[in-house]
Amino acid sequence: MGDTTTDQREPLLRIDDLEISFGSASVVRGVDLSLNEGEILALVGESGSGKSMIGRSILGLLPTPGRVSRGRIRFAGHEITAPSSPEELRLLRGRSIGLIFQEPLSSLNPTMRIGEQMFEAMRLHTDLSEAQIRDRAIEMLRQVRLDRPETLLNRYPHEFSGGMRQRIMIASVMMLKPRLLIADEPTTALDAVVQREVLDIMEDVARASGTAVILISHDLAVVARYADRIAVMEKGDLVETGATRTVLARPAHDYTRRLLAAAQLGTPSPVSGRPGEALLKVDNLSVDFTEKTFLGLFGKRVHHAVRDVSLTVAPGQFVGLVGESGSGKSTIGRAICNLTPKAGGTVSFDGRDLDTCGAGEEQRLRRRIRVVFQDPFSSLNPRMRIGRIVREGLRHEPGLSAAERQKAAEDMLEAVGLSRDMAGRFPHALSGGQRQRVAIARALIAKPDLIIADEPVSALDVTIQAQILALLKRLQAEYGFACLFISHDLHIVEQLCARLYVLHKGRLVEEAPTPAIFAAPRHPYTRRLMSASPRLEQGDDGLQLAETELPEIGGAEADYYDATRPEDPYRLIDTGQGHRVALRSEERRAG
Amino acid sequence: MTFLSRLLGKTNGLIGAVMLGLVLVVAFLGAVWTPYDPLKSDLLNRFAAPGLAHPFGTDMFGRDVLSRLMRGAWVSVSIGLSTLVIPVVLGTVLGAAAGYFRGWFDRLLMMVLDALMAFPGLLIALGLMAVIGANRYGVILALSFAYLPAVTRVVRGSVLSISQNEFVEASAVMGNSRLYTLIVHILPNCLAPLIVLSTMMFGWVLLAESALSFLGLGVPPPEPSWGNILSEAKAHLMRYPLLGLLPGICISIALLGVNLLGDALRDELDPKSASAPSKEAI
Numbered sequence: 001m002g003d004t005t006t007d008q009r010e011p012l013l014r015i016d017d018l019e020i021s022f023g024s025a026s027v028v029r030g031v032d033l034s035l036n037e038g039e040i041l042a043l044v045g046e047s048g049s050g051k052s053m054i055g056r057s058i059l060g061l062l063p064t065p066g067r068v069s070r071g072r073i074r075f076a077g078h079e080i081t082a083p084s085s086p087e088e089l090r091l092l093r094g095r096s097i098g099l100i101f102q103e104p105l106s107s108l109n110p111t112m113r114i115g116e117q118m119f120e121a122m123r124l125h126t127d128l129s130e131a132q133i134r135d136r137a138i139e140m141l142r143q144v145r146l147d148r149p150e151t152l153l154n155r156y157p158h159e160f161s162g163g164m165r166q167r168i169m170i171a172s173v174m175m176l177k178p179r180l181l182i183a184d185e186p187t188t189a190l191d192a193v194v195q196r197e198v199l200d201i202m203e204d205v206a207r208a209s210g211t212a213v214i215l216i217s218h219d220l221a222v223v224a225r226y227a228d229r230i231a232v233m234e235k236g237d238l239v240e241t242g243a244t245r246t247v248l249a250r251p252a253h254d255y256t257r258r259l260l261a262a263a264q265l266g267t268p269s270p271v272s273g274r275p276g277e278a279l280l281k282v283d284n285l286s287v288d289f290t291e292k293t294f295l296g297l298f299g300k301r302v303h304h305a306v307r308d309v310s311l312t313v314a315p316g317q318f319v320g321l322v323g324e325s326g327s328g329k330s331t332i333g334r335a336i337c338n339l340t341p342k343a344g345g346t347v348s349f350d351g352r353d354l355d356t357c358g359a360g361e362e363q364r365l366r367r368r369i370r371v372v373f374q375d376p377f378s379s380l381n382p383r384m385r386i387g388r389i390v391r392e393g394l395r396h397e398p399g400l401s402a403a404e405r406q407k408a409a410e411d412m413l414e415a416v417g418l419s420r421d422m423a424g425r426f427p428h429a430l431s432g433g434q435r436q437r438v439a440i441a442r443a444l445i446a447k448p449d450l451i452i453a454d455e456p457v458s459a460l461d462v463t464i465q466a467q468i469l470a471l472l473k474r475l476q477a478e479y480g481f482a483c484l485f486i487s488h489d490l491h492i493v494e495q496l497c498a499r500l501y502v503l504h505k506g507r508l509v510e511e512a513p514t515p516a517i518f519a520a521p522r523h524p525y526t527r528r529l530m531s532a533s534p535r536l537e538q539g540d541d542g543l544q545l546a547e548t549e550l551p552e553i554g555g556a557e558a559d560y561y562d563a564t565r566p567e568d569p570y571r572l573i574d575t576g577q578g579h580r581v582a583l584r585s586e587e588r589r590a591g
Numbered sequence: 592m593t594f595l596s597r598l599l600g601k602t603n604g605l606i607g608a609v610m611l612g613l614v615l616v617v618a619f620l621g622a623v624w625t626p627y628d629p630l631k632s633d634l635l636n637r638f639a640a641p642g643l644a645h646p647f648g649t650d651m652f653g654r655d656v657l658s659r660l661m662r663g664a665w666v667s668v669s670i671g672l673s674t675l676v677i678p679v680v681l682g683t684v685l686g687a688a689a690g691y692f693r694g695w696f697d698r699l700l701m702m703v704l705d706a707l708m709a710f711p712g713l714l715i716a717l718g719l720m721a722v723i724g725a726n727r728y729g730v731i732l733a734l735s736f737a738y739l740p741a742v743t744r745v746v747r748g749s750v751l752s753i754s755q756n757e758f759v760e761a762s763a764v765m766g767n768s769r770l771y772t773l774i775v776h777i778l779p780n781c782l783a784p785l786i787v788l789s790t791m792m793f794g795w796v797l798l799a800e801s802a803l804s805f806l807g808l809g810v811p812p813p814e815p816s817w818g819n820i821l822s823e824a825k826a827h828l829m830r831y832p833l834l835g836l837l838p839g840i841c842i843s844i845a846l847l848g849v850n851l852l853g854d855a856l857r858d859e860l861d862p863k864s865a866s867a868p869s870k871e872a873i
Contacts, residue, residue: 337764363766371764379757383779396766442761 012037012212013058013180018071020053020062026069028053031238033231037179040206040213042223042244044259045233046461051216054233055182057081058214059097060089076179095125098173098211100166100202102185108157108165115153118172125176140171143208144201163194170202177209184216191324191488192532199226218461221263224248232256262463270498270514271476271483273317277351279482280313280336280369280450285345287328287335287506304566305331306506308345313450313482320493320514321486322529323503329486330374332503333452336484337371350449367396370443374455376435380427386413386438387423393445412441415478417471433464437471444479451483457492469495490529494518499578502526505563507570512579522581523560559583597859604855610848614841618668621661629658630813638831650820650834651827660841663815667845670730670816671796675789677735682742683778683785689743690750691773697747704740712737713799717808725808733803734796745788749781783860787853794849801842817842 011034020028028050035041045051056062058073060080073080076096083089093099101107109117118137122128128136134153141149144167157165166186173181183202187195203226206213217223224230224244231241232255240253251257287306306328313319323329334340336347338354347354349365357365370393373379380389390409394400400408410420416437427435436456443451453472457465473496476483487493493500493514500517502510502525510523521527561570561582568584575581598604627645633653641648647656689697707715712734719733753759754777762772797817803809804818805825812819817838824834 334760337760339760339763366764367766369764371761373757373761375757378755379761381756381758381776381780383782392762392767393765439761446765 011035012039012076014074015054015058016072016074018054018057018073019069020050020057020066021069022066026236027066028057028236031071033238033241035180035212035214038207038210038212039229040203040215040227042220042227042230043214043216043233044218044220044223044230046218046463048235049233050236051233052184055099055184055214055216058180058182059093059099061093091125094121094178095176096179098176098178098181100169100173100181100183100186102188107169110157113154113156114168118153118168118175121172121176136175137171140175141168143174143205144168144171146171161194162190163198166190166198167201170198170205174205174209174211178211181206181211181213182216183213185218186215187222188217188219192490193324193528195222196532199223202226219263220259220462232259259463262466268494268514269473269496271316271318271473271496272498273314273482276315278312278348279315279317279350280311280484281348282309282311282332282336283346283348284308284310285332285335285347286343287331287340288343304506306335307566308570309501309503309506309508310345311501311508311511313484315449316476316480316482317499318476318483318485318497320497320500321484321503322488322490322493322500324488324529326505327503328506329488329503330454331506333371333454333484333486336452337369338366367446368449370446370448370451372436372439372443372451372453372456375459376432376439377459379439380435382427384426385423386418386425386427386430389427389438390423390441390445393442397446408445409441412445413438415444415475416441432460433467436460436464436468440468440471440475444475444481447479448481451481452486453483454486455488456485458487458489465492472496502529505566507561507563507566507582508572509561509563509582510580511572513577516577516579520579522575522579525560525563594859598855601855601858603851604859607848607851607853607855610844611852612848614664614845614848615668617661618664621663622665622669625655625658625661627655627658629654629662629815638827641833647837648833650823656834656837659815659820660817660837663817663820663838664841666727666810666814666816667797667800667818670727670734670800670810671793673731674734674738674796674800675792677732678738678742678792679785679789682739683746683781685739686743686746686748687750687773687778687781690747691754691769691777700743701747704743708740708744712741712795713802716799716803717806720803720808725811727810730800730803730809734799737799738792738795741792742785742788745784746781749784750777753777753780783857786860787857790849790853790856794846794853797842797845797849801838
């Protein structure tokens, strides 16, 4: 698998036969890579494939006890693997090679003002005057499209959202005009909308200053949009490199094909359920969070996390609840389960209002609702064996012997695609995907009628996501449960959900049957969400990146309710076939 | 027992366990058998040098030093172990209740404990001893209350952080009661810091008991404890340094052992360490 570039110049970065070892175990073997000036290379692989280690070895910053045990890395005439002095590497870092980390929350120092952090590296690596450095910083902040950059310099990192922090990170790294930028999962911690924004900005800035980029990610579909070339890692081996179009259209290696298949997600197959009376009915649900103001002495500030949201789930139906973080989608799930107190509204299950039906009845009804949480690493008790964790789901089922419970748990493990002998293991011996299967088994063992799945695949690798979605689909056919599927990724909910609710800052902005919403999304926010999460599609000559083309909609954008201006009048208008959209004016109609 | 083998596989764990083991063996032996009666004085044979008859010599009353150190080990260790009971049990109950149910009880309890923690533990113990009286039970009771705030705080802290986990919410969704969730899901996860703290505390108590006895407020003579052996030796320290040195060495060995073992336990019980207990059979 040769390079498709025909450039005869010495490449900017050249990695030959690289092997990285931790003790006696090698995590990266025989990797050859090269990168030209100004080129963007995507380094793709699942977690544990060694992709981050390659990035770190280029900076000479492998975590101990990792070391380069064979091969060489040449960067612009410098031997990274055999530097003449430690100083040589230190001067390269920052000045010539920039690094952006995954976690925007921890890569900025919380005790330093933004400006100070940006000036730091400039002072070290250039001999510009303070005023020049300041101008340059402001110019960079403007380039990453932050408003009023002059005022930002004096603020602290905690005053910014994750996406803004990552933009500030990009600004401060790119300020030095490095020749190579290594971005290690720069947007994995961010929502789809913000992710798109940040990556767009990063590409623009890098192309503008001619910086080469190595974009490390587990999500092929996300990086394919930006990369000139793609390199695919599997368990420490580089299995394929090539131009983005070629790799997408004609993948040479099996593993690449598997990654691509996972990124495609296949054709949606919504679970519509049985018609009839609603299983879950939420009416005008509101949830407030009160926040103590300064010193907690002078009253409280009320934050409306969820405002007047109504939704219904039919028996056996999959319903999607979509929005970016902070939209209140998880809060709705938690309020339904009584994990968060309601400020207003009612939740009825199977025709009974859960608040007024009496404690005993409420308990019986609530046991038919189970939850699958987002983080498989914190949702299983680390001190319990898998068997006991799953069995606990049956704790309130009367009339079962211990042996029957154990057998039911093992059967359930098999049903979710794990082996029976997993029952004796502890959670930490399992991978993220396996843990999520255990969480599903625990939720399903009592044969509930409703599962609330709160971002059940967001913490997983793309390949695993597809498996878990397929599993949910198969189990639904077998057990017939309904599901409220909470996610920030429209394309994931599209897979299974028959109906979608789109949430923005605690307000429902659009709801419709899934095909309708994908065919004709109306609300600007829905459209933004839709264009944000990229997917691969089968094109004329093999796979290619699908640019979501949105049909024209009637009405000006100003007609729609904008949740960033909560004081506007809000009204949901039915536009036919159960498609409802939020408008701001009460008279005019959309379309 | 893979856990034990991993613990002892660490240098500090092994050395700590050997030192502490030695102290415990001597203490339990000292409870039932000593070469001489540790209380019997022999005024004709005072300050005897170490020799075959008396391996560590005799003290100012002609009592056998080895016998006194052995019985003293028992007295000190038994006080140390008894002193763990009240803070660990009561501290766990209080800390768990405060951390899980929060509210006014938590706020009130923390206020009281914070106030208590503003004073050195030994000072509180001294004050309590003045009320209860200077004897073995006084020491146990006083030290128990001196160390109660530390345990309560540690348990409350871990309960607070464990409660953030989704498995706690999962338990609520399954319809489990709050008490069940607390006992089955939260408390077992707080065990690790509690075990580490108890180990360390055992060391602190040994030291505090010695300090109290040294000040004349601990176990009253002639019954030996490491602290009062040291205390009695201080008048003769210039001429017979061995009398003070030996109990000092005993206390040091016990403390060092406890600290080394405590550190190793902390490393091993940390749930984040990849080598936590795994594949034992069901």
